[in-house]
Structures are given as structure tokens and as C-alpha cells.
Amino acid sequence: MIDPDPHIRAYKDVLEKYVRLASLLEHLLSFRIRESGIRHPVTARAKDVGSFAKKAVRKGYVNPLEDMTDLAAARIMVANLVQAKVAKQVVWDVLTVEDDVGISKRHKPYEMGYLGANYVGRIKAELIPASASDLVDLRCEVQIHTRAQNLWSDMAHPFLYKPDIQPPAEVQRELYGLSVFVETFDTVLERALGVIYNSPGYQEATMLRSLDKMYYQFADTSYDDQLTLQVLGALKALYTPGELNNFGMLIGQFVGSESEKLSYLFSHGQTDELCTPFLFQPESLVVFERLEHDPDTLETAWSSVMPLGVLEDLRIMWGTKFG
Amino acid sequence: MIDTAFLEVVKVIIHDVPNVRDGSIPVLSEIESPLTDRVTSYFVRKIKQSLEKASRVVFNLESASPVPELVRSYLSSPDGRVISPSQKAARHLHACQKGNIDPGLLAVVVGTVDKMPYLALMKLEREQGVNLEQQEHEGKTTFNLEHLPNLMLGENTKLFKIGLFYPDVSISDGVAGLVCDHQKGFSPAGSVAQFWLEGYLGSRRRESPEATTERTFHAIERFINERVDSDEHKARYEMALMTEMVSSSPQFSPIDFITNHVVGPDRRALRESLKEQGISLQPFRKDAALIAPRLRHIRINFERGTKLFVPIAEYEKSVTLVDGEGKRAKVVIDDVVKDISGKQ
Numbered sequence: 001m002i003d004p005d006p007h008i009r010a011y012k013d014v015l016e017k018y019v020r021l022a023s024l025l026e027h028l029l030s031f032r033i034r035e036s037g038i039r040h041p042v043t044a045r046a047k048d049v050g051s052f053a054k055k056a057v058r059k060g061y062v063n064p065l066e067d068m069t070d071l072a073a074a075r076i077m078v079a080n081l082v083q084a085k086v087a088k089q090v091v092w093d094v095l096t097v098e099d100d101v102g103i104s105k106r107h108k109p110y111e112m113g114y115l116g117a118n119y120v121g122r123i124k125a126e127l128i129p130a131s132a133s134d135l136v137d138l139r140c141e142v143q144i145h146t147r148a149q150n151l152w153s154d155m156a157h158p159f160l161y162k163p164d165i166q167p168p169a170e171v172q173r174e175l176y177g178l179s180v181f182v183e184t185f186d187t188v189l190e191r192a193l194g195v196i197y198n199s200p201g202y203q204e205a206t207m208l209r210s211l212d213k214m215y216y217q218f219a220d221t222s223y224d225d226q227l228t229l230q231v232l233g234a235l236k237a238l239y240t241p242g243e244l245n246n247f248g249m250l251i252g253q254f255v256g257s258e259s260e261k262l263s264y265l266f267s268h269g270q271t272d273e274l275c276t277p278f279l280f281q282p283e284s285l286v287v288f289e290r291l292e293h294d295p296d297t298l299e300t301a302w303s304s305v306m307p308l309g310v311l312e313d314l315r316i317m318w319g320t321k322f323g
Numbered sequence: 324m325i326d327t328a329f330l331e332v333v334k335v336i337i338h339d340v341p342n343v344r345d346g347s348i349p350v351l352s353e354i355e356s357p358l359t360d361r362v363t364s365y366f367v368r369k370i371k372q373s374l375e376k377a378s379r380v381v382f383n384l385e386s387a388s389p390v391p392e393l394v395r396s397y398l399s400s401p402d403g404r405v406i407s408p409s410q411k412a413a414r415h416l417h418a419c420q421k422g423n424i425d426p427g428l429l430a431v432v433v434g435t436v437d438k439m440p441y442l443a444l445m446k447l448e449r450e451q452g453v454n455l456e457q458q459e460h461e462g463k464t465t466f467n468l469e470h471l472p473n474l475m476l477g478e479n480t481k482l483f484k485i486g487l488f489y490p491d492v493s494i495s496d497g498v499a500g501l502v503c504d505h506q507k508g509f510s511p512a513g514s515v516a517q518f519w520l521e522g523y524l525g526s527r528r529r530e531s532p533e534a535t536t537e538r539t540f541h542a543i544e545r546f547i548n549e550r551v552d553s554d555e556h557k558a559r560y561e562m563a564l565m566t567e568m569v570s571s572s573p574q575f576s577p578i579d580f581i582t583n584h585v586v587g588p589d590r591r592a593l594r595e596s597l598k599e600q601g602i603s604l605q606p607f608r609k610d611a612a613l614i615a616p617r618l619r620h621i622r623i624n625f626e627r628g629t630k631l632f633v634p635i636a637e638y639e640k641s642v643t644l645v646d647g648e649g650k651r652a653k654v655v656i657d658d659v660v661k662d663i664s665g666k667q
Contacts, residue, residue: 261328274364294591296582316372319328322379322501323603 004053007064011052014065018046021072021123021135025094028127029074029142032090037245038083044074069099069120072140080146081190082197086242087144088117095121095142115149115179115186118142152182203244204232210248211282214255218266223281231283234305238290238297254289262288265317276313278306287314325437325489327374332358332366333434334405337466338413339457341426349417351410353463362468366432370443373485376576376606377501380486380526381494388525389415394442394488395498397433401440405433412444419523428466436489443487444524486524500526532610539577539602540568540614546596551589554652558644560584561621565635568611569618576606623654631656 026044033042047055047070056064065071076087091097099120119142128136145153159167160175167175196202208228215223236244243250255262262285269275278284290298291314302311335358339350356362382391393408409431416429428447435441456467484504491499504519520526528535547560563584567575577597581590581604597604611618621638623631631654633642643655 261326264329271360272364273361274368294594296590296594316368316375317328319326319330319371320375320377321324321326322377322605323324323601 004056004064007056008049008053010065011071012049015046015049017135017138018072020132021138021140022046022074024128024132024135025072025074025123025140025142028094028123029076029090032093033076033087035246036086036090036242037249038076038078038086040077040079040083042074042076044072047071047073069139070141072138073143074140075143075145077145077147077150080193081186082193084117084144084146086245088119091119091142091144094123094127095119095140096124097121098139115152115182116143116145119144146186148182148185152179201229201233203236204229207232207236207244207247207251207286208282210251211285214251214285215282217255217259218262219270219280221270221280228281228283231281231302231305232286234301235283235286235290235298238294238301251285251289254292255285258288258292269317276310276317278310278314279317284314287311288318291315291318325439327371327436329438330367330371330436330441331434332363332370332432334358334432335362335366335468336406336409336431337468338410338416338429338431339466340413340416340420340429342420342424343417344421345426349413350457350464351413352406352465354406354460354465356465356468357460358468365468366430369483370432370445370485370487373445373483373503374487374501377485377487377503378605378607379529379603380500380502380520380524381529382496382498382500383521383525383527384496386521386525388523390444390486390523391496391498391525395496397442398440398488398490398498401433405431405442416446416523419518424518436487439489441487441489443485445486446484446519448483484519486519486526499529500524502526528608532608533613535607536568536575536609536611537613539575539597539607540564540611540617542597542600542602543577543580543593545600546593550592550596553646554650555644555646556586556589558621558623560589562635562638565618565621568609568614569635573608574606575609577602577604579606 022044026042029044030042033040047068052064052068052071055061055068059067061067076091078084078087097119099118101118101120120139122137122139123135125136155178156175160172166172208225211228239247239250266279269279287298287302295315299308299311302308334355336352336355338352341347341349382394384391389411393411397403397405397408409429412431413429420426425448430443430445430447432443432445433441434443458465458467486500486502488498488500490497493499502520502524520528530538543564544561547557547564551557551560563580567580567584581593585593594604618635620632620634623633623644625631631642637658641656641658643657645653645655647653
């Protein structure tokens with residue numbers, strides 16, 4: 001049995017660092033999770049002194065400051081396993097991962113229990129600002145849960161992991177058995193999403209939903225939606241998967257920052273007999289966005305579905321900036 | 324910063340300017356041409372298109388051309404007279420159009436760009452067999468521009484030289500410009516193209532070609548070394564950059580360099596890096612005088628002290644660099660060993 005007092009004092013001395021570490025971890029993960037199109041929160045915390053002391057005694061850690069990996073920990077909640085894979089990449093971008101514990105590593109094939117993935121590591125040095133250089137060598141932990149996994153975990157925690165009294169074996173078995181349903185739920189959902197996302201036209205239809213709202217901010221003429229879907233089928237290749245997941249926000253930010261220019265072009269276009277009619281299609285917003293941010297590959301993608309002369313008209317219309 | 328998306332045309336004055344060798348004199352408009360919406364749109368589109376590859380210029384204060392003074396005078400009072408200055412510009416063009424310089428039409432266009440007044444001088448090359456109809460309007464001579472948009476839609480796009488000037492308080496004389504010559508591009512002094520920039524417009528590039536070349540070269544190298552992860556790509560981009568710099572092409576275009584030589588996410592990253600470093604993406608006249616010593620060899624430094632110097636001409640023939648595990652790279656040199664000796 002360890003004497004917790006010296007370890008508690010030692011932890012109190014460094015607690016402030018772990019508070020800052022948790023805050024930095026949350027900031028780094030939140031930004032990247034949002035950019036990848038996942039709209040679920042990231043939460044992080046430093047372990048409080050009481051929890052530290054109790055876990056040190058319960059686990060019998062000889063050196064709890066070294067042995068505990070979750071003194072600063074974050075949780076990323078996602079909707080499904082598809083998003084969990086994206087979140088995992090985000091974690092690997094932020095941390096130098098030393099330990100990666102998922103379901104297959106935690107349980108044998110015939111075992112049931114806690115789901116979700118845990119990653120232990122240190123924040124990459126190049127992501128730590130100079131003012132926080134004292135945090136470089138500190139470990140932290142990130143947990144990724146789907147909502148279903150979190151539902152089971154929240155239920156199981158007080159009854160199976162930290163129970164006031166141990167439930168009978170058959171009750172434990174039934175509660176553990178519920179994790180099978182959670183795993184099935186997530187797996188079936190992942191499969192279904194895979195079919196839906198890869199259905200012809202799905203991504204284009206999703207892009208059009210965002211574009212439609214913005215188009216009508218500037219134009220009141222109806223458009224040829226079949227043409228739009230055809231063009232978006234080619235232009236979607238100009239965006240990364242993360243950008244496509246976040247397309248609504250991406251195009252919204254562009255439209256917001258260029259609203260004065262877009263208003264000017266659309267209003268002049270209505271009375272200009274030489275204006276290309278293809279301005280009055282929502283995909284013109286995508287063309288303008290790509291001309292502004294990544295014009296190099298636009299021509300190749302465009303030419304597979306539309307005449308290059310139309311792209312030239314839109315490019316000339318968008319103009320050139322001279323600093 | 325100005326954005327040509329907001330360019331508007333208010334007045335257009337056309338003068339017919341022959342070559343001096345023809346023996347004929349310019350036919351000068353006495354009033355601006357009547358503008359229809361269609362013709363106005365034509366000029367807006369043509370100017371915006373022409374300026375896509377324009378270079379930034381300023382007036383050469385030592386130039387004998389009358390253009391700088393008449394532009395400054397107009398911009399100081401944009402609601403004032405423009406016919407007389409435009410005629411002066413036409414007479415000056417006639418005087419400049421000697422030897423092989425083609426005759427043409429001078430269009431003097433005034434309007435606003437990004438809420439600022441501008442004056443643009445555009446030379447329209449006459450297509451064979453096409454004549455603009457001279458007409459009387461309000462008792463004064465001008466030209467009918469009605470069929471110009473039809474020409475634009477024809478097979479042969481009209482080629483333009485353009486100089487557009489606008490107020491800029493950061494310039495000593497208060498005027499900045501954008502100049503492009505789609506016919507010839509910029510080439511060594513004394514050429515036809517230099518007639519337009521220096522001889523006619525009385526302008527010079529905003530920065531010397533040597534300085535622009537040096538700044539751009541260093542900015543791209545900085546990006547390659549600091550922001551490109553793959554050593555293979557680093558070597559490829561460096562080789563492409565040095566090849567472009569030693570090539571016989573009189574121009575360097577950062578946009579074309581990115582399109583032709585840079586791949587994947589590095590394209591956008593280089594574009595943004597150049598913007599961050601204040602490097603224009605527009606093409607410019609290349610002069611590698613200041614960086615010549617750096618264009619003889621490619622040097623690759625390795626972490627454990629190995630240094631590799633390869634003559635540019637030999638790099639692609641005899642050196643292969645491939646990415647290895649982690650941050651490692653492997654270099655294979657395919658050449659005959661001449662000698663091996665100790666060195667300090």
C-alpha cells in the first residue's frame with residue numbers, strides 16, 4: 001500500500017502545468033476536428049487532486065506521476081465510426097502517439113466491455129508555442145468515443161468500473177452484453193454510411209444544398225439543377241475529403257468574405273448582355289472560390305464537363321487583384 | 324490593392340494611328356464615341372482580360388514621353404477634359420510608330436476601378452479588311468464602335484497592348500500602372516515591346532528585373548527548404564527553379580512555375596507562401612544577374628555532414644534522390660569515379 005501524501009504533494013506542484021496542457025490539447029484538437037467537418041465538441045481536463053489520490057491508491061501505482069497517463073486528458077465525441085477514423089488522424093497529427101489502445105487491443109475476440117479508442121502520447125513539439133515550452137515532455141491521453149460507445153460507457157462506469165457494490169455476475173454479464181449491441185449499432189451504421197456516401201450523386205447533392213441557399217443571396221433567377229449536379233460531379237475532385245465534409249462552412253466563409261464582390265458581379269450580370277449565362281448557376285460560386293484559393297487544377301476538372309470558354313468568361317469576370 | 328472585378332468604363336475615345344512610314348496622319352476623334360451597353364461590356368471584358376498578366380509599373384520621371392504628365396493631369400481632376408489629352412497621346416503614338424511597328428487604333432478609356440479613377444491607353448491591332456466607321460456625332464468626328472464586339476467573337480482575338488494608370492499614394496508621383504503587351508511579351512531593351520512600355524508610356528517596371536528575380540528566387544527556395552516535407556520533391560522543385568532561371572526565356576512566371584513544376588498540396592502552399600512574402604504571382608522580365616553564382620550547382624547538405632555539389636546540367640542525368648523512412652533520403656549517383664582523396 002503506497003503512502004499517497006508525498007505523491008499528492010508532488011502532483012499539486014505540477015498541477016498547474018497539466019491544467020495548461022489540457023487547455024492546449026483541447027485547443028489543438030478542437031480546431032482540427034472542426035476543420036475536418038466534425039461538429040462535435042472536444043473536451044479536456046486536468047485530473048483533480050482527489051481523483052489522482054484515489055486512483056493512485058486503487059491501482060497501487062508505485063510512481064503515480066509517471067504511471068498515470070491521463071493527468072491531462074481529452075475526449076472527442078463523434079457521431080459514428082466513419083468520423084472516428086477522421087478523429088484518429090487528427091489525434092495522430094497532434095500527438096506523437098506512444099500507446100494506441102482500441103477495441104481489438106483491449107479485448108480478446110470473445111470478450112466484451114469498454115469500447116472506444118484511447119491514445120497516449122505527447123503533443124508534438126512544433127505545435128507547442130514557445131511560451132509553453134515547459135509542456136513539451138508531458139504525456140496526455142485522448143479518448144475517442146462514438147455517441148453509442150459513450151452511452152454504454154456512461155451507463156457502465158458506475159456499475160461495472162467503479163461500483164459502490166459489485167452487481168451479481170449474471171447482471172454484470174447482461175450489462176457487458178449491451179456493449180455487443182453498441183458495437184453492432186456502430187458497425188451497421190458505418191456500413192450504411194459507406195454505401196450512402198459512395199452513392200452516385202450524393203456528394204454533389206450535399207454540395208448543392210449548401211450552394212442553393214447562397215446562390216439566392218445574389219440571384220433571383222432559377223437555375224438548371226441537373227447541369228449543376230453534372231458540373232459538381234467534376235469539381236468535387238478539387239476538394240480534399242475534409243473540405244468536402246466541411247463544404248458548407250468552406251463555401252459559406254468564402255461567400256461571406258467576398259459578398260460585396262459577388263453582389264456587384266451578379267447585379268451587373270443581370271443587365272450585361274455579354275455576361276455569360278453560366279454566372280447564374282450555383283456552381284459559379286465554386287468556380288470563384290477555386291479561382292481565389294486554388295486555381296491550378298480547375299481547368300482540367302472543368303474541361304471534363306464544360307467548355308473552357310465558359311470558365312474563361314467566369315475567370316475574366318472574377319478579375320485580378322494587384323497588391 | 325485594386326481588384327479589376329470592379330472595373331467600369333465611362334468614356335472611350337478612339338483615334339486611328341498609322342505608322343509613320345505610311346505617310347498618312349492620325350485620324351483623331353473630337354468627341355468620345357457613343358457607348359452602348361454592349362460596347363461598354365466589350366471594353367470592360369477586354370481590359371480585365373488584358374490585365375490578367377499585367378506587370379506593375381511606375382512612370383519614369385526622366386522619360387520624354389508626354390503620357391505621364393497627361394495621365395497625372397487627368398487623374399488629379401477626373402471629371403475634367405479627356406479629349407485633348409487623348410489626342411496628344413495619339414499624336415505621340417504616331418511619332419513612336421516607326422519601322423516595323425504596326426499601325427492601329429488607340430483607345431483612351433476612362434472610368435473607375437475599385438472606386439478609383441483610371442485612365443487606360445489601349446492599342447488595338449487592326450485586323451485586315453476591317454475598318455471602323457468614322458462618323459459625325461453632335462457635329463464632331465468620332466468612330467462607330469458598334470461592330471467591335473462582333474470582332475471579339477470572331478476566330479482571331481484582337482491583340483492588345485494596354486497601360487492602365489490609377490492613383491497610388493505610395494508612389495512618389497502619386498500614380499501606379501499596370502502594363503501588358505500580349506503580342507510580344509517583355510524582351511530585351513530596344514525591342515518592339517520596349518517601345519510600348521518605355522518609349523510610348525514613359526514607364527518602367529516597379530522594381531528592377533534583377534531585384535524581382537532575386538527576391539522571387541529566394542522566396543521560392545525558402546519555401547522549398549522550410550515547407551516541403553518530401554526530399555524528392557525538394558530536389559525536383561529546386562532543379563526546376565534553377566532550370567527556369569538559367570533558361571533563355573526572357574520571362575519568369577510564378578504562376579506558371581507552380582502549375583508546371585509543383586504538385587499536390589504544395590501548389591496552394593507555395594502560392595500562399597509567395598503572397599505572405601510579398602511576391603507577386605504575375606510574370607516579370609527575368610534577369611538572373613544577382614543570383615548567377617547560385618545557379619551553377621545544386622547543393623544538398625546532409626545531417627551527418629555529407630555535402631553534395633552537382634552541376635545543374637548533370638543533376639538529372641546522374642543523380643537520383645528518393646525519400647526513405649522517416650526523414651531519411653537516399654541518393655544514387657550514376658557516374659564514373661574520377662578520384663578519391665582526403666580533404667580538410
